[in-house]
Amino acid sequence: MITRLVRSHRFRTLLLLLTVLTVATSCGWSLWDSPMTTVRPRSDFGRWIDEIFMLISWWTLAIFIAVEGALLYCVWRFRERPGAPPPKQVHGHNLLEISWTVAFAVVLLIIGIPTIRIIFRTQEAPAATDLRVDVAGHQWWWEFKYPDFKITTANEVHLPGGRTVAFYLHAPDVIHSFWIPGLGGKRDVVPHRVNRIIMTPDVHTTTTEYIGQCAEYCGMSHANMRFRAIVHPKEEFEDWVKAQQAPPVDSKDALAQQGKEIFTKSACVGCHTINGVSLGQIGPDLTHFASRHTFAGSLMKTTPENLAKWVENPGHMKPGALMPNLGLTGEQSKAVAAYLLSLK
Numbered sequence: 588m589i590t591r592l593v594r595s596h597r598f599r600t601l602l603l604l605l606t607v608l609t610v611a612t613s614c615g616w617s618l619w620d621s622p623m624t625t626v627r628p629r630s631d632f633g634r635w636i637d638e639i640f641m642l643i644s645w646w647t648l649a650i651f652i653a654v655e656g657a658l659l660y661c662v663w664r665f666r667e668r669p670g671a672p673p674p675k676q677v678h679g680h681n682l683l684e685i686s687w688t689v690a691f692a693v694v695l696l697i698i699g700i701p702t703i704r705i706i707f708r709t710q711e712a713p714a715a716t717d718l719r720v721d722v723a724g725h726q727w728w729w730e731f732k733y734p735d736f737k738i739t740t741a742n743e744v745h746l747p748g749g750r751t752v753a754f755y756l757h758a759p760d761v762i763h764s765f766w767i768p769g770l771g772g773k774r775d776v777v778p779h780r781v782n783r784i785i786m787t788p789d790v791h792t793t794t795t796e797y798i799g800q801c802a803e804y805c806g807m808s809h810a811n812m813r814f815r816a817i818v819h820p821k822e823e824f825e826d827w828v829k830a831q832q833a834p835p836v837d838s839k840d841a842l843a844q845q846g847k848e849i850f851t852k853s854a855c856v857g858c859h860t861i862n863g864v865s866l867g868q869i870g871p872d873l874t875h876f877a878s879r880h881t882f883a884g885s886l887m888k889t890t891p892e893n894l895a896k897w898v899e900n901p902g903h904m905k906p907g908a909l910m911p912n913l914g915l916t917g918e919q920s921k922a923v924a925a926y927l928l929s930l931k
């Protein structure tokens with residue numbers, strides 16, 4: 588009985604339909620719920636893109652239903668029946684041909700006009716009141732400079748909700764792409780050129796973190812080139828700015844002091860800036876390193892263990908990492924990590 592059921596054509600068709608439905612709905616849910624969803628935008632820019640996405644989606648769904656409906660109707664209506672004569676052969680039907688040409692031209696206009704309007708809107712010049720953030724896409728980490736506040740940070744961009752921000756994008760090495768799915772994007776980050784992306788994150792009542800990601804293949808650790816966009820309520824953002832402008836606090840902890848000595852006497856100083864300590868420009872500015880929740884292209888959480896492992900052998904944690912292995916021992920790496928973690 589069961590074997591007959593399993594073998595039956597209808598049962599298999601039903602099973603196939605159920606599987607397709609399950610996969611489709613679970614994909615649909617993850618599209619809406621994932622931390623990198625683009626369909627619940629939290630900025631004006633994101634909503635403009637979403638409007639176009641939904642417009643195109645609904646129109647293509649309508650066209651799909653119309654075309655598939657007509658197809659299924661024809662398959663059923665003109666199916667082969669015993670003794671039926673061959674169907675009437677038709678060549679050319681002016682009305683039909685003109686109407687489907689016109690119908691699709693109209694659909695193209697319905698989609699095309701708003702799309703072009705949004706493209707122009709997203710390319711408008713920044714206003715003088717916008718918060719300027721200079722973004723550098725490096726292999727494989729992000730640098731953010733706030734010229735108005737004289738702040739430099741890495742892999743974490745802090746923004747005030749409700750204020751328009753103008754990101755000025757440039758790349759010192761190869762082409763990257765700047766993308767914060769929850770807020771909108773993406774835009775190429777190209778050497779020898781400055782691209783802009785301007786958006787106003789919604790007003791946030793609590794601090795909200797959005798994941799950012801390089802969206803253009805840029806080498807070995809492209810997938811590890813992430814960052815966080817952290818949107819604050821206005822006052823909280825001002826507190827963050829003040830904390831970042833303050834000089835770094837030196838810990839009197841013995842291990843941290845030992846780490847500072849290793850840092851200042853090794854090649855670290857050639858690449859990293861710590862205000863009042865070193866002036867390197869190649870790697871991330873570490874002045875307030877411990878205030879960041881993640882490091883190394885936002886790949887790892889800022890914990891003593893992760894950091895010590897990273898200092899000991901960067902390439903092991905982020906393939907292709909340009910930070911060299913300095914040959915520090917496990918103990919020395921722990922000391923350097925303790926020093927960096929004291930830089931609040």
Ligand code: CUA
Pocket residue numbers: 724725726727762763764801802803804805806808809810812
């Ligand atoms: Cu930078 Cu991909």
